[in-house]
Every structure is written in C-alpha cells, then in structure tokens.
C-alpha cells in the first residue's frame with residue numbers, strides 16, 4: 324500500500340514537473356540534431372521503401388495526437404520527443420528525410436534541427452542489414468554534413484555556421500543493435516569478442532570526432548539499455564523468460580567504456596560539453612522497483628510479444644502506462660517520459676559528468692525525481 328501511494332504521489336509530481344518545464348523553457352530552446360536507432364527514430368524508416376523495420380502501422384501511435392502511427396516505435400511520444408519537450412519544443416524535430424521532401428521550407432526548418440535516427444541501425448555500417456536497408460550512424464552523419472553545407476549556403480561562411488552549430492544540442496542513442504546482432508550472429512561470425520569490442524568503440528569514437536569536426540560541441544549521449552531484458556531477448560535467447568545475461572554484460576560494459584571514451588575525447592579537444600545518460604542503470608532501477616514507478620509489468624510487451632511485432636493483429640494490453648515495454652524492444656511512452664525527466668534531473672550516478680539541465684541551462688524542476696531514484700538505489 325505504501326508503495327502504491329508513493330507511485331501516485333510521484334505521478335502528481337511528474338505532471339507538475341512537465342507543466343513547469345513547458346512554462347520555463349521558452350524562446351531560448353536550442354536547435355537539436357538527433358542520431359541513432361529506433362529509440363530516437365521519429366519516422367525516418369517510413370521514408371526508406373526497402374526497409375522492413377517500420378512502426379508505421381496501428382497500434383503504434385495509439386496515444387499520439389489523433390492516434391496516428393508516425394513511425395515511432397511507441398504508443399505515443401518516444402524518448403527523442405520526451406527529451407526535446409523538456410527543452411521547450413513540442414516534440415522531436417521531423418526526420419531529415421521528411422524535411423528533404425519540401426525544398427521550400429527545408430532551409431528554415433534545418434536551423435531548428437533534424438532527426439536522422441533510423442530504427443535497426445548501428446555504430447557499424449554492417450548492422451541492420453537484416454532489415455534490408457537502414458541508415459547507419461555513418462550515413463546519418465553524412466546527411467548532417469549536407470545539412471551543414473546547406474546552413475553555410477545561408478550564412479555565407481564556415482565561421483558563421485560554426486557559431487550557430489556550437490549552440491546546438493546533439494542527441495545520440497546507438498549501439499544496442501550492434502550488440503544484439505553480434506550475439507544473434509555469434510555462431511556464424513568471424514569476429515572475436517575482443518575484436519568486435521575494439522571495432523565498436525573505435526568506430527563510435529570516429530563518429531564523435533566527425534561530428535565534432537562538423538561543428539558539434541554539446542552532446543547528450545545515451546548508453547545501451549538492458550537489452551538482455553527486452554521481451555525479444557527473453558523470448559529468443561532464454562527459454563525460461565529470464566534476462567539474457569551475455570547481452571546484459573555487453574550493455575553494462577559498453578556504458579563503462581563509452582564513459583571512458585568521452586572523458587578522454589573531451590580532454591583531447593577541450594571545447595566540448597557532454598552528458599552521458601546511463602540508461603542501463605535507469606532502466607534496471609525501474610525494473611527492480613516497478614511499482615514505485617507505476618509499472619505492473621516490466622518483462623512483457625504491451626503490443627505483440629517477444630517474437631511478434633506490434634501491429635493491429637497483435638495481442639494488446641489494457642493499460643499502456645503500466646508497461647515498461649511497448650513492443651518487443653522499445654519503451655512505452657510512460658517509460659520514455661520517466662527516462663527524460665531523469666536525464667534532466669538526476670545526479671552523477673545516472674547522468675554524468677552533469678545532467679541535461681546543467682548541460683543545456685534548463686531550470687531545475689525535478690530534483691525530487693533524482694532524490695527518489697537515489698532513495699531507491701539503496702533499497
């Protein structure tokens with residue numbers, strides 16, 4: 324009973340936090356450029372005809388305005404939207420591939436940001452081929468480089484473009500698909516674990532360097548969440564529905580290594596600022612004390628199940644907000660909202676070396692949430 328009350332109380336505080344955030348963050352919201360996989364994809368894959376990883380069918384989007392499927396792997400908003408909302412925008416900037424369709428508004432819109440994230444993609448070019456065609460991190464950055472040249476076309480000089488981009492926020496969430504696919508391929512792959520490990524991190528580092536060279540200075544980076552505990556992993560890798568430990572270990576190690584990489588990178592170039600959000604720890608905390616976060620199911624998918632994707636013929640849960648997972652891989656809108664609030668309000672154990680509020684100069688409004696997290700970590 325006590326926990327149910329806590330949960331209710333937390334819910335009230337959260338809605339206050341959101342209201343405050345929307346009131347506080349105003350004109351100064353920075354441009355946002357978003358890179359990564361399906362955790363942040365807001366419809367990119369819908370514009371790739373050959374791609375088979377698309378969330379463009381109902382029940383996806385059931386809680387989105389007008390209940391439309393938009394390509395987001397969510398019942399409503401996804402993590403990109405929830406983060407960008409706390410900066411004062413309505414939701415994520417549209418997919419770059421969508422902006423390209425309207426040359427008359429393209430130039431104005433790219434100044435406010437663009438979303439390049441593509442579901443199924445990875446740090447490595449080779450990741451995601453099982454979905455026929457996705458846009459790898461490397462290609463996403465190439466697309467951003469054309470955006471940079473388009474901005475320079477407007478400003479007339481590289482120096483002016485540098486000044487503009489130095490104020491923009493670069494949000495990245497990538498790596499889950501590389502690890503998952505490597506483990507799926509383990510019996511056929513020629514790459515050893517250490518070799519894969521080194522390739523993954525050095526390629527990630529190259530991507531960050533390229534973005535830096537293109538003018539990125541402020542980074543928000545999300546680590547790989549507990550992919551071994553997704554409904555997919557529970558159904559495909561383990562027989563008894565428990566988490567798949569090798570994937571968990573990869574995800575945890577990846578977090579540690581990316582933290583080290585960023586520390587070293589930021590020392591080398593000096594003029595970058597970043598926050599690394601530990602989505603692994605955030606999500607496992609939610610799983611371990613689910614009732615306190617308002618969840619009643621942290622193992623199964625709300626729509627579909629571990630082996631069946633979400634579509635209108637899939638089985639479907641009654642109360643979406645009580646599920647951590649929307650579908651076989653992705654968080655529900657509720658889980659994304661909690662993650663975003665945590666990124667903006669938590670302390671160094673969850674987002675380091677500073678939280679998104681500090682990174683982006685947003686007023687503090689959800690300290691209580693991080694206090695809550697800390698309380699629960701010691702349980």
Ligand SMILES: *[C@@H]1O[C@H](CO)[C@@H](O)[C@H](O)[C@H]1NC(C)=O
Pocket residue numbers: 448459461462
């Ligand atoms: C990855 O793909 C991009 C775009 O297709 C290509 O330019 C690049 O050379 C590839 N990188 C590697 C390491 O294969």
Ligand SMILES: *[C@@H]1O[C@H](CO)[C@@H](O)[C@H](O)[C@H]1NC(C)=O
Pocket residue numbers: 447449450451452453501504505508512
């Ligand atoms: C996994 O195997 C598929 C099919 O053989 C291949 O296309 C893909 O590149 C592999 N992925 C990784 C990460 O090794």
Ligand SMILES: *[C@@H]1O[C@H](CO)[C@@H](O)[C@H](O)[C@H]1NC(C)=O
Pocket residue numbers: 426429430469470472473476
């Ligand atoms: C943006 O830049 C690319 C590469 O320079 C160019 O091909 C494209 O036409 C530009 N788009 C617009 C709308 O200016």
Ligand SMILES: *[C@@H]1O[C@H](CO)[C@@H](O)[C@H](O)[C@H]1NC(C)=O
Pocket residue numbers: 475476477479
């Ligand atoms: C911008 O692009 C247009 C058309 O693509 C071109 O005519 C013009 O010279 C470019 N301006 C600059 C400053 O690069």
Ligand SMILES: *[C@@H]1O[C@H](CO)[C@@H](O)[C@H](O)[C@H]1NC(C)=O
Pocket residue numbers: 517520521572573574576577580
């Ligand atoms: C990569 O290798 C290092 C050193 O062998 C190890 O400490 C780390 O856990 C590995 N990381 C991953 C993601 O497997």
Ligand SMILES: *[C@@H]1O[C@H](CO)[C@@H](O)[C@H](O)[C@H]1NC(C)=O
Pocket residue numbers: 630631632633634635636637
């Ligand atoms: C729904 O997804 C399942 C597989 O997950 C597929 O077999 C079925 O054809 C899909 N139904 C529709 C209407 O797309």
Ligand SMILES: *[C@@H]1O[C@H](CO)[C@@H](O)[C@H](O)[C@H]1NC(C)=O
Pocket residue numbers: 627628629630631636637638
């Ligand atoms: C997953 O959903 C499909 C389609 O609704 C169903 O046929 C299948 O039995 C379900 N699998 C499990 C393990 O529940």
Ligand SMILES: *[C@@H]1O[C@H](CO)[C@@H](O)[C@H](O)[C@H]1NC(C)=O
Pocket residue numbers: 667668669670671678680681685686687693
């Ligand atoms: C998060 O950022 C805010 C805003 O700068 C800061 O005041 C606060 O101390 C940070 N939260 C924690 C728990 O470190």
